[in-house]
Amino acid sequence: MTLWQGACHCQAxxxxxTAEITHLRVCNCSICHMRGALNIRVPRAALQLLTPWEGLxxxxxxGGTARDYFCPTCGIMPFRRPSDPTAAERxxxxxxxxxxxxxxxxxxxxDIGSVPLRAIDGAAI
Known part of the structure; x- marks a missing residue:
């Protein structure tokens, strides 16, 4: 496993x-499409916030189950808690x-070009 450092644009x-990045997820739901994020999924314990939660x-x-966390200064979303599966998905x-x-x-x-992209049909949810 590799330990990656990350930050928003302004570094706040x-x-x-900690992750081995084998692919990037490209979701076509309305918010991901507009945001343009390329996501990796990691277990809860793999992410360590180095700045206070109050700074996000x-x-x-x-459905209100997903939580996107943004920097209030530069507006970048470095990570999110994905939504729970819908009843149909369950x-x-x-x-x-x-x-x-x-x-x-x-x-x-x-290097985002170093791994393949995987399409996620979030718009169908």
């Missing part, structure tokens, strides 16, 4: 994440995910 929000602004949308066997989606564009020194 700093974090570390949370945003909830849709019925189809989609397990809940208790971790983080980290914006790989916020990782220091990570």
């Amino acid at each position: 929000v700093r974090f570390e994440v 602004s949370p945003y909830r949308w849709g 019925a189809a066997g989609v397990p809940p995910f208790d971790g983080w989606a980290v914006n790989a564009r916020c990782l220091d020194g990570f």
Whole structure:
């Protein structure tokens, strides 16, 4: 596993994440499409915030189970808690995910062209 350093644009929000990045998730839901984030998913314990939680602004949308965390100064979203599966997804066997989606564009020194992209059909949810 690799320890990555990450931050928002203005560096007010700093974090570390332990992950082997094998692909990046490109979601087509309305917010991910507009944001342009390329995410990796990691377990809850893999993300360590190095700045106080009070320095972040949370945003909830849709079903209200996802939480996007933004820097209130520069507006960048370095990571988010993905939404819980819908009833239809649970019925189809989609397990809940208790971790983080980290914006790989916020990782220091990570080459986003070094791994493949995986399309996620979030718009269908």
